[in-house]
Amino acid sequence: MSTRRYRPNSKAIVYKVDLASFRATEVMRVDDHIGGVVHDLKNNRLVGVSWGSCTFYTWNMDGKLKRTVKNPEQFTDYQDCDYLAEGKAACTGVATLSVAGQSFQLGAISLLDLDSLTAINTIPVTALSAAGNSVTRNPTWIEADGNTLHLTAVPDDSQSTLLTYTTPALS
Template structure:
């Protein structure tokens, strides 16, 4: 999942950005190992914070993150005018469109911004979770309201140029490419629906999400048969009439059936008291350990890096 540290095949320099690609055979082998490693995680897993990288730019409201070589790619929405909820639905919508700008940021391990790619068009300015398939980064950009519309892009890390692939009639909150058949798996607003599209945008399947544990924010493939998703759900805080509690978690899903094979809660919180799986999450399998990268806070953000050891087999 999320592009483990692998045997490197080639590095391509584009201006100040160097993109490093992995050997496909090593990628598949390591992803299969990562699936088994992920299944060792549980609610009792101890995570140790290893780093806190202050991001040296306004991150706005981060959404999804992936990693290619030593570079991080993070989608984010800059909200200029927040959508306003209606007293009663209007034309099938529960709120106004608002206004904003979609971003795909590229930054290094020191938190320095290397590239800001603008995404979206008109009322569609809200990027979702992103994924790297070994060749391209996939990202959806939707209206900032449920049951709306989205543009699906893929971005070439060589040129950093986005290419519109298709549009669809729903808010797509996260998307990834199934490496086995080339189709795209996606989640709707709050991940209440799962979609499968072909690369021309035809809906191959559409099913309701049977799990209500967390709303998936960011998903990426984990080998041929699985994908891993992260996210939160907001619950009322006991003893408070206005406060909310963020329950975070990770889930391993079967890519074909979308059934959960393994899941666990995450209780780590940031200095702003957000659960670390609230926004982008990136997992890395390395040297008998799993590293978790997260950017849970908005605007003036830090990338928090945690690590847990695995049982040797």
């Protein structure tokens, strides 16, 4: 019988991976479902977000809990976060909305300030996978290349396609 649970209020194990050897080492165990973890290089700490983005956590690099903050936004359920320069992170996720009895996913990308743990700005993402899911529903990777941004996403469960989007040159 498996003890793995994919639901809120479960537990998580956070690992670090050595990119040269691909060896995973356990960093900590958390009594909450942690959906995303960012290495905050500015403050040399880890920042995590719980299931549904209800709570932000900060830990030192040894996994000792330093701070817990309730997320004031509560609109976007962050699924993944990528560290950006200067103590910021790009967090992606979805909001499940209902209009005239029809439920749909609205994707989002938020610029998160890792010091205050608040969203500076959130933009909607309307692109959908072939299965009809928001492209920001599951893991994403955001990176800058000069004055363009690249978003790579794997939005669907079980069978999915790797999707890549690139912005026009930004001024």
